[in-house]
Amino acid sequence: MDDESQEGNLGLGETIPGQVASSSKNESWAKPTHHISASGAPKEAMNINVEGRHLVSPLQGFGQLWQKTFRIRLSGLNKSPVEVMSIWKANFQKFQPPENKFYPTMSGIKPGEAILIEGKVPPLPGMPSILPVATGVMVLYADDGMFTVMNPEGHPLCGWNTFSVFDDEGVLYAQVQEQSRPSDPLYELFFRFLGSSAQQDKIWLHVLTQLAAYFDIHEPVEVTKTLMDPSVQWSQASNITKSAAIRTVFYVLGTPIRWISKKT
Amino acid sequence: MTKANVTMAVRMAKDSAAIIDINGEINAFAENVLMDAYNLASNNGAQSILLNFTRLDYMNSSGIGLLVTLLIRVQRQKQTLMAFGLNEHYQQIFELTRLNEAIRIYTDEAAAIAAL
Numbered sequence: 001m002d003d004e005s006q007e008g009n010l011g012l013g014e015t016i017p018g019q020v021a022s023s024s025k026n027e028s029w030a031k032p033t034h035h036i037s038a039s040g041a042p043k044e045a046m047n048i049n050v051e052g053r054h055l056v057s058p059l060q061g062f063g064q065l066w067q068k069t070f071r072i073r074l075s076g077l078n079k080s081p082v083e084v085m086s087i088w089k090a091n092f093q094k095f096q097p098p099e100n101k102f103y104p105t106m107s108g109i110k111p112g113e114a115i116l117i118e119g120k121v122p123p124l125p126g127m128p129s130i131l132p133v134a135t136g137v138m139v140l141y142a143d144d145g146m147f148t149v150m151n152p153e154g155h156p157l158c159g160w161n162t163f164s165v166f167d168d169e170g171v172l173y174a175q176v177q178e179q180s181r182p183s184d185p186l187y188e189l190f191f192r193f194l195g196s197s198a199q200q201d202k203i204w205l206h207v208l209t210q211l212a213a214y215f216d217i218h219e220p221v222e223v224t225k226t227l228m229d230p231s232v233q234w235s236q237a238s239n240i241t242k243s244a245a246i247r248t249v250f251y252v253l254g255t256p257i258r259w260i261s262k263k264t
Numbered sequence: 265m266t267k268a269n270v271t272m273a274v275r276m277a278k279d280s281a282a283i284i285d286i287n288g289e290i291n292a293f294a295e296n297v298l299m300d301a302y303n304l305a306s307n308n309g310a311q312s313i314l315l316n317f318t319r320l321d322y323m324n325s326s327g328i329g330l331l332v333t334l335l336i337r338v339q340r341q342k343q344t345l346m347a348f349g350l351n352e353h354y355q356q357i358f359e360l361t362r363l364n365e366a367i368r369i370y371t372d373e374a375a376a377i378a379a380l
Contacts, residue, residue: 025322032356057362058332065336067329140361141325148325150361162325179329229336 028143030112036138036152038114040105045116048251049244050136053152061158061181062236063188065229068201071222072208074165074172077215081165082144084174088163088211089147095210097203099129109147113139121245124194132252135244137161151180154244156187156196158236174211176204181233184240188232268293269321272301274308279380282310283373287319290327298330302337311343314376315367318349328361335366344368348376 038050058065074084088095089109093102103116116136120129133156137149146164151157159180166173178200182188190196201223208221240246270288277283282305290298305313338345348370350358358364370376
């Protein structure tokens with residue numbers, strides 16, 4: 001595996017704590033399901049690529065498999081990991097970049113709940129973020145110190161992200177760890193060659209910076225990237241038929257037609 | 265950093281297969297223990313790696329991520345990863361996370377060995 005450490009000296013083994021404080025352990029997992037249900041999502045959210053979709057792990061993706069770890073030191077913060085995680089969950093949308101809208105269900109960050117996402121991405125590197133992508137995630141696991149979201153078919157990435165807060169020898173850290181492959185050949189093209197990977201990284205850099213800023217802490221984010229599998233999985237190339245990006249563009253282009261149809 | 269709350273013992277079975285007996289919790293802290301066990305099994309020539317979950321206390325989502333990491337390493341070495349002894353809850357978690365599509369699961373050690 002190839003390591004691409006940008007800052008710090010972190011490895012695969014020095015990642016997330018998994019302590020469960022008070023919540024019941026088995027209840028931290030989502031109930032068994034093969035499809036996401038986003039029926040509790042706000043009505044204004046664009047639920048066109050989530051409802052009924054299968055969940056996908058990194059194993060079902062097309063492109064190279066990366067593990068990326070983003071970590072920020074919360075120096076001097078006199079709070080427990082559980083308290084910080086509680087604040088993070090409650091402000092999950094607030095800490096996102098302005099071009100990303102997150103729509104949790106009324107239940108919030110709970111196992112099995114869907115979170116709809118409306119983002120905008122640049123069509124090419126250096127261009128403004130104008131292409132809409134409506135997608136979402138399901139909360140796969142959540143306890144007092146961490147939570148993991150898993151992506152549905154059509155999402156740009158097959159895999160999951162784990163958000164955690166932990167104490168490492170008296171210093172508090174907040175961390176986002178992504179383990180994923182681009183879902184299909186088009187996403188792979190954008191992630192590998194056209195800047196989508198860096199765009200995705202910016203999201204987690206922003207989130208961690210905003211979380212720290214909430215506590216008036218201003219520290220750099222340490223980033224570690226590991227290429228776990230450099231090969232692509234051609235057997236998953238047909239994932240492109242579920243592409244949320246393509247479907248969203250057609251959905252948006254069809255808005256006038258739907259509006260006229262409703263009027264007549 | 266908190267230490268791993270798990271131990272893993274490696275023993276060889278028939279036909280170049282190694283069994284990793286897991287005892288404790290699999291979370292992010294278990295990575296070094298798991299990879300050390302895998303390396304030991306590989307160094308002994310194992311082509312099939314069997315994970316024994318009979319004495320698994322708990323696994324969180326970071327633990328599932330670790331299994332993906334292990335699976336990728338195993339696949340890149342042209343080895344096979346199998347599992348047995350998962351209780352019903354973790355069998356469901358394997359299905360939910362779709363690990364069951366890449367890791368062959370058996371009810372017990374005898375069934376796993378018979379499948380080699």
